[in-house]
């Protein structure tokens with residue numbers, strides 16, 4: 404893959420040159436770490452490709468696509484992905500544009516892997532919400548938006564596919580405002596729609612941008628507001644009048660952009676475009692550079708950690724095994740929260756208190772990875788390891804702090820694991836523990852000694868588990884329904900009451916991976932029944948790691 408290697412070089416050179424030049428001026432300030440949230444088919448893949456193309460990270464749009472039928476892309480390392488044509492893994496793509504280093508965290512498209520997506524969203528500072536202009540807010544967009552809101556992640560909205568039949572833009576803006584309870588500020592306006600679509604008008608600077616290809620020619624053209632005569636030429640047959648009316652209304656009737664409200668997650672700037680045809684992409688990437696926040700302070704158990712602090716800190720939000728089938732490696736993805744990571748440094752793994760040498764931290768590009776000599780707050784590095792690192796782990800230069808907020812959600816499906824060869828029970832236990840540490844499934848070990856129970860949010864996770872148990876551990880397993888369908892973490896201020904409750908129900912109790920108690924119920928009804936009789940116990944469907 405000569406092309407891939409050379410584009411990697413290109414990206415590396417850019418990163419290192421700029422890092423050296425700006426080293427004194429807080430390199431983290433140039434980082435923009437973000438994710439794209441959308442409903443399937445809205446155009447996330449297309450937009451990702453265009454953004455990477457702008458950043459020079461790929462030569463030809465089309466390289467990110469890891470859908471069915473492609474061979475040898477880095478993300479289809481798993482057979483199940485290839486067979487089903489879905490993207491299971493989360494990966495990160497780094498590119499540089501106009502003085503900023505962008506870290507785009509990709510998330511699995513399939514909702515059965517939503518846990519992965521939620522965890523990924525804990526590692527970003529902003530998100531781009533892609534909406535199909537014909538469809539508006541769809542189910543998955545809404546759900547992902549809600550996860551962003553929990554963390555006050557600022558959202559930039561991109562209304563895509565304006566080159567096709569669309570809904571009325573005011574209708575779409577209104578829908579965002581009402582269904583998401585989020586103020587909207589249109590930043591650009593589409594010049595024509597559907598077949599007449601010719602570009603975007605920046606409402607603040609009165610710049611008209613036509614096709615945006617990531618070169619000098621798309622810097623835009625100053626116009627004399629919406630009244631400019633140019634629009635009569637661009638939009639014949641009365642379409643110019645409609646356009647002028649709309650722009651007037653957008654300027655007069657919509658909220659003006661307010662940086663603070665955006666940064667706090669109360670207002671979204673809205674951009675229009677057609678990613679497939681290179682419209683609106685530069686508007687968007689400029690917005691991310693100008694408006695989206697640099698790495699935010701992150702809350703740890705003892706204090707808030709500012710990105711500009713000199714000592715390195717970070718947390719693991721994702722583990723991925725066997726990315727390269729030739730080397731059975733396990734990569735932990737770490738978001739750096741402060742300071743600088745240098746290759747070869749020793750970090751402290753706070754959970755165990757032990758030092759961990761960072762000998763081969765890696766950066767990721769569209770299709771490749773390379774050794775990271777240094778990385779800064781906001782960057783995501785991959786740390787190869789053999790099972791030392793878990794999701795939620797904090798690494799520091801020595802301080803004993805633990806980052807909060809890589810959550811675990813109560814599973815929606817519980818299954819008992821049935822082993823075909825009973826002799827291998829110990830191996831099964833180890834393998835399940837590893838899979839749970841990687842976040843593939845959740846693991847519950849019943850207090851009464853019954854076989855382990857695994858919990859998942861989506862059924863495809865079970866397929867992945869089965870496949871990997873067989874391929875990596877030679878353990879053919881099956882799943883049996885169990886009498887439980889609900890799991891809740893339990894806690895109480897009153898330790899005696901907690902102990903009593905736990906002891907009274909050994910067959911409904913289990914320990915999770917960290918040894919924390921979990922209560923399992925067969926239905927909402929029985930859960931409610933038991934909860935009402937134990938008012939001192941808190942039943943929770945979310946758990947923060949550690």
Ligand code: G4P
Pocket residue numbers: 441442443444445446447448449450512563564565566567676677678679680
């Ligand atoms: P996703 O990752 O969010 O699922 O969406 P993806 O980018 O795969 O886009 C979904 C479909 O929408 C693709 O068509 C893509 O070409 C199309 N699309 C994306 N952006 C635009 C746009 O700005 N304008 C128009 N007209 N279409 C757009 P497909 O036929 O499903 O796939 P393909 O055969 O083109 O790959």
